Ligand code: SF4
């Protein structure tokens with residue numbers, strides 16, 4: 348299947364190249380974000396009536412995982428407000444391209460941190476506290492504020508967007524799953540880059556900033572670390588950057604060999620399964636353990652959580668691929684074959700979220716009119732009663748999503764297995780087993 | 791077999807596994823009564839098993855704050871004040887597995903206060919796993935054909 352160059356359309360191209368449309372979205376997002384922090388801190392402690400919980404964990408989450416990531420990859424990062432204050436401070440400007448030397452420390456992030464292990468850890472930290480985070484406005488407000496300040500802090504110490512690249516708990520999985528999206532930003536002609544002087548797309552120029560995500564656009568082969576910020580479209584003097592529509596999961600044809608990314612796939616797969624069991628299952632003891640952070644039951648829960656993610660899931664996976672006779676080191680086969688879990692994990696999250704979101708979407712209308720739970724009625728929708736939506740199509744939809752996930756994963760496994768010259772069968776059987784468990788948890 | 795023909799075959803087989811009606815052994819409908827205790831944030835018992843056609847009575851007792859019970863798919867609900875018993879009677883006409891959940895905001899974990907009502911066996915789960923198995927076999931064979 349051929350690619351369609353979206354930026355060939357002058358309207359799309361100008362909209363992306365100009366800073367104003369993006370700025371307008373940025374401002375709306377930032378206002379919403381700061382409002383969510385305030386609502387969390389000063390609004391009602393009842394989660395399902397507080398803007399911070401309802402708009403972050405129901406509305407934003409639904410859009411992110413059901414639409415933005417599957418169809419636009421890092422599209423959310425293109426409009427995300429979290430790094431903005433830090434980035435503006437770092438640049439000393441909101442719109443104007445740089446004309447002076449950076450005034451902050453502008454250090455390079457140390458080599459040992461230049462991977463996504465910190466993001467794996469920050470995600471897991473939030474995941475272990477998620478039952479509290481998802482339901483307590485105060486905590487949500489504090490976490491949102493902490494991310495904003497962490498991003499500001501890192502911007503003053505390190506160059507570019509260190510928070511996004513190495514710490515953001517959300518950015519890690521958006522990057523991993525963005526490889527499955529049908530959108531990409533790539534150069535048009537490699538030869539033009541080879542002869543391009545000064546590489547302004549990476550180093551910046553009077554037209555804009557060097558890649559904030561610290562990638563060299565000329566060398567892009569996967570979506571993982573390109574934040575779709577569109578700076579390189581602005582800076583490339585040779586009009587050599589394009590945004591393309593492409594087949595789904597094109598990036599997965601060349602499997603990664605990085606362990607941090609491989610484990611990210613297991614972390615996300617495992618978390619989706621654990622959430623499905625804990626949050627949507629009928630087992631009260633599990634919910635109690637997950638919610639009572641600090642209690643001994645919670646410690647047991649945390650240990651089991653981590654064991655599933657770091658021992659059980661990767662352990663059985665390793666056992667499965669152990670026998671395949673091959674000259675390549677096990678580590679490389681492990682990393683490459685775990686590519687099959689990327690579409691699988693994404694669709695697990697879709698199936699889980701469908702249930703959570705459709706059940707609780709009616710809170711959105713109520714919270715819109717009464718965002719702080721103070722008895723306001725701004726749009727006359729404050730008294731909207733809670734009513735689950737589409738309960739009868741939920742189960743068939745989840746089956747469709749999960750079976751689709753399995754087929755997608757199996758095809759990805761075949762490609763990855765081809766690359767490392769092993770049989771894909773063990774990985775496919777593994778995917779079938781975890782999918783069956785997920786079906787059992789959700790249906 | 792051409793690839794297109796075998797794809798068609800697999801899709802049809804999938805539809806059969808998913809939708810062909812199974813013979814239902816006739817079971818005389820019974821009356822069943824469950825006493826469910828609701829407390830933050832769980833039901834006890836949290837899983838109910840009945841047969842299709844049974845007349846189900848749920849006595850909901852709250853042990854702390856006001857709780858509710860809403861049955862997905864049936865779209866019926868009751869609320870119980872602390873210490874009081876509320877009663878809901880309905881005919882379990884639809885077979886399958888349904889979540890029931892609290893529909894009165896009762897505290898932090900309220901959105902996840904969930905139980906399960908099984909009416910007959912959970913056939914949709916078995917059918918789904920069957921379709922998944924079929925899909926995997928289909929994908930694996932399609933690769934064999936190409937090489
Ligand atoms: S990585 Fe995180 S903070 Fe950065 S743009 Fe993406 S979501 Fe926002």
Ligand code: SF4
Nearest residue numbers: 540543548565583587
């Ligand atoms: S500025 Fe344009 S042509 Fe030069 S290296 Fe970057 S993408 Fe290539």
Ligand code: SF4
Nearest residue numbers: 558573574576577579
């Ligand atoms: S500058 Fe270009 S390559 Fe770098 S993050 Fe932005 S859009 Fe992606």
Ligand SMILES: [Cu+2]
Nearest residue numbers: 892894896900
């Ligand atoms: Cu409740």
